[in-house]
Amino acid sequence: MNLAVELDGLRKTFTVSKGSLFKRTRREVVAVDGVSFAVPQGQSVALIGPNGAGKSTTIKMLTGILHPTSGNARVLGLVPWNERGRLAYHLGVVFGQRSQLWYHLPPSDTFNLLASVYGLDKADFAKRRDMLIERFGLAPFLDTQVRKLSLGQRMRAEIAASLLHKPSVLFLDEPTIGLDVVARQELRDLIREWNREEGLTVFLTSHDAGDIESVAKRVIVINHGRVVLDDKVSTVRRKYLGCKVLSVKFHEAFSTIALDGVTVLKTNGYALKLEVDTELVSIERVIHEVLQAGQVADITIEDPPLEEVIAHIYAAASNPEENGYAEEEVKTT
Amino acid sequence: MKALNKYLAVASVAARSNLAYFGEAASRLLFLAVILYIFMRLWKVTYTETGAAQLGGFSLEQMLWYLAVTESIMLSAPRVALLVDEDVRTGALTLQLVRPLAYPMYRLWTTMGERVVRFAVNGLAASVVAWVLVGPIPWNPLGLLALLVSLPLAFAIDFLGNFLIGLGAFWLEDTSGLVLIYSRITMILGGMLIPLEFFPDAVRPIMQALPFASMVYGPARAFVRPDLAELTVLVVRQGLAVLAFSVLIGLVYRMALRRVFANGG
Numbered sequence: 001m002n003l004a005v006e007l008d009g010l011r012k013t014f015t016v017s018k019g020s021l022f023k024r025t026r027r028e029v030v031a032v033d034g035v036s037f038a039v040p041q042g043q044s045v046a047l048i049g050p051n052g053a054g055k056s057t058t059i060k061m062l063t064g065i066l067h068p069t070s071g072n073a074r075v076l077g078l079v080p081w082n083e084r085g086r087l088a089y090h091l092g093v094v095f096g097q098r099s100q101l102w103y104h105l106p107p108s109d110t111f112n113l114l115a116s117v118y119g120l121d122k123a124d125f126a127k128r129r130d131m132l133i134e135r136f137g138l139a140p141f142l143d144t145q146v147r148k149l150s151l152g153q154r155m156r157a158e159i160a161a162s163l164l165h166k167p168s169v170l171f172l173d174e175p176t177i178g179l180d181v182v183a184r185q186e187l188r189d190l191i192r193e194w195n196r197e198e199g200l201t202v203f204l205t206s207h208d209a210g211d212i213e214s215v216a217k218r219v220i221v222i223n224h225g226r227v228v229l230d231d232k233v234s235t236v237r238r239k240y241l242g243c244k245v246l247s248v249k250f251h252e253a254f255s256t257i258a259l260d261g262v263t264v265l266k267t268n269g270y271a272l273k274l275e276v277d278t279e280l281v282s283i284e285r286v287i288h289e290v291l292q293a294g295q296v297a298d299i300t301i302e303d304p305p306l307e308e309v310i311a312h313i314y315a316a317a318s319n320p321e322e323n324g325y326a327e328e329e330v331k332t333t
Numbered sequence: 334m335k336a337l338n339k340y341l342a343v344a345s346v347a348a349r350s351n352l353a354y355f356g357e358a359a360s361r362l363l364f365l366a367v368i369l370y371i372f373m374r375l376w377k378v379t380y381t382e383t384g385a386a387q388l389g390g391f392s393l394e395q396m397l398w399y400l401a402v403t404e405s406i407m408l409s410a411p412r413v414a415l416l417v418d419e420d421v422r423t424g425a426l427t428l429q430l431v432r433p434l435a436y437p438m439y440r441l442w443t444t445m446g447e448r449v450v451r452f453a454v455n456g457l458a459a460s461v462v463a464w465v466l467v468g469p470i471p472w473n474p475l476g477l478l479a480l481l482v483s484l485p486l487a488f489a490i491d492f493l494g495n496f497l498i499g500l501g502a503f504w505l506e507d508t509s510g511l512v513l514i515y516s517r518i519t520m521i522l523g524g525m526l527i528p529l530e531f532f533p534d535a536v537r538p539i540m541q542a543l544p545f546a547s548m549v550y551g552p553a554r555a556f557v558r559p560d561l562a563e564l565t566v567l568v569v570r571q572g573l574a575v576l577a578f579s580v581l582i583g584l585v586y587r588m589a590l591r592r593v594f595a596n597g598g
Binding site (some may be wrong): 060063064065066067084088091095098100103109113117145171319 | 432
C-alpha cells in the first residue's frame with residue numbers, strides 16, 4: 001500500500017515569553033506531542049480537535065511551513081520542511097479563511113497565473129481548466145471580479161484553483177466555514193467526487209461534523225497535541241455513543257414504553273422520539289415494544305449526530321493530566 | 334527560464350490588479366498634481382527672486398522636471414513593508430509558503446508589477462504639470478536611457494529596504510513606526526524636494542553614497558542632467574546596494590522562517 005502521508009513521533013514546541021523587559025518568563029508550550037499515523041494514497045481523512053489542539057500546527061509541518069522540534073514525517077515520500085519547493089508541486093492547499101484568488105481580478109486570471117507558477121503545459125492546462133470549470137460550475141462567474149462573488153462561488157473557485165496542477169494530496173483547512181447549507185453541501189459533494197474519481201488524498205480539518213461525515217472515511221482526533229482517536233467515521237459514531245434515535249408516529253394514542261436503556265426524548269400528540277442505548281437493550285426489543293404500544297404509522301431509526309460523538313470524544317480527552325499534557329516551564333530569567 | 338516566466342506572470346497579474354484601484358489612483362494623482370504644483374511654484378519664485386539662471390547646477394526647467402520624477406517615484410511606492418507585516422502577523426504568509434514560489438521573490442515581482450503601473454500613471458500626470466509650468470525638457474536620449482536603467486534598480490533597492498522592515502514583524506509588535514521613519518528619511522536623504530547639490534559639501538558625498546540617493550535623487554538627476562560617467566557610478570552604487578540588501582535579507586529571512594508561528598490556521 002502506497003502511503004501519501006506518514007508521521008512518526010512528530011513533535012513541535014514553541015517558546016512563549018511573558019512578563020516585563022527585566023523579568024521575563026519563558027515557557028515551552030507543546031503544540032504537537034509525538035503524533036504518529038499513516039495515510040494511504042487516495043484516502044480521505046479528517047483531522048479534528050478543539051481550538052489549540054495542534055491540528056493546524058500538524059498541517060503546517062506536513063506542508064513544510066514549520067520545522068518540527070523532533071520526529072519525522074514524509075508526504076509523498078518527501079520530507080516536507082526540507083523539500084518544500086518540490087513538494088509544493090504535488091500539494092493542493094485550501095484555507096477557508098484565506099484566499100489565493102486575486103481580489104480585484106476574475107478567477108480566470110488567477111488560474112492563468114497558477115498555470116505559470118506550476119509550470120503547466122499550455123494544452124494540459126487548458127484541458128484541465130475547462131474540466132474544472134464544468135465540474136465546479138464556474139462558467140457563469142469565471143470572468144467576474146472575485147470581490148463581486150458570493151462566498152460559495154469564491155470557495156468553489158478556490159478549490160478548483162488548488163486542483164489545477166493535479167495535486168496528489170489536498171489539504172483543506174475549514175473549507176466550508178461561513179457557507180450556507182446549500183453551498184456547503186455542494187462543496188462537500190465536489191470534494192468527495194474528486195477524492196473518489198481522481199484518487200486524490202484528502203486531508204481535512206474542520207469543526208463542522210457535516211464536513212467530516214460527508215467527506216472523510218477516517219477521522220483522527222487530536223487533543224492537547226496528541227492523537228486521542230484514529231478510526232473510521234462510521235465506527236467512531238457507532239462505538240462512541242452506542243445509541244440510536246427512534247422516531248415513531250402512531251395512528252392513535254399510545255401506551256407508555258418503559259424499558260431499561262430507553263429514554264423518551266420527546267412526545268407530541270401521536271409522535272414519540274426515543275433514545276436507545278444499544279448496549280443495554282437491542283433495537284429489535286424496542287421495536288417490538290413500540291409495536292405493542294399502539295398502531296404504528298411510521299418509524300425511523302437514526303444514528304446520533306456526529307456533533308454529539310465529537311463532543312463526547314473531546315470531553316473524554318479533555319483532562320490534561322490524563323493525557324500527560326502539561327506546559328513545561330523551562331527557564332525563568 | 335521557467336522561474337523567470339512565473340515571476341513575470343506574478344508581476345503582470347499585480348500590474349493588472351493595480352489598474353482596478355481607480356479610486357485610489359485618482360486620489361493619488363490629484364494629490365500628486367496639487368503638491369507638485371505648489372513645489373514647482375515655490376521653485377519658480379525662488380529662481381525669479383534670486384534672478385539666477387541656475388541653482389545648484391540646475392536650470393529652472395531641469396529643477397521642475399527633477400521634481401516631477403522624484404515625486405512620481407515617491408508616490409509610486411507600494412506599501413511593501415506593511416503588506417509583509419500583515420502577511421506575517423495574520424498568517425497569510427502560509428498561503429505563499431505552500432506554493433512553488435520564493436516568498437521574497439513573489440513580493441518583489443508583485444511590487445515591481447504594481448510600481449511600474451503606478452510610476453507610469455504618476456509620471457504622465459507629473460509631466461503634464463511640468464509641461465504646463467515650464468514646457469518640455471530638452472530631448473536627450475541618454476536621459477531616457479538613464480531613467481530606464483536606473484529606475485528598476487531604484488525600485489529594487491526600495492523594495493529590499495521595505496521588505497527588511499516588514500520582516501521586522503517576526504520580532505516586533507508593529508513595524509508601522511519604522512515604515513514612517515524610513516519614508517521620511519527617504520524623502521530627505523533621497524533628495525525628493527531638494528537635490529543633494531544644495532546640501533553642505535561636508536555631507537553631500539555621504540548622502541550620495543547612501544542607498545536613499547540611489548532610489549530617488551540618482552534616477553531623477555540622471556534624467557534631467559544625463560552624464561554617462563555619472564550614470565555608471567549610479568548604477569554601480571545601485572548594484573552594490575541591491576547586493577548588500579539581498580545578502581542581509583537572505584540572512585534575516587532565514588532566521589524569520591525559523592520563527593514562523595502562524596497559529597490558528
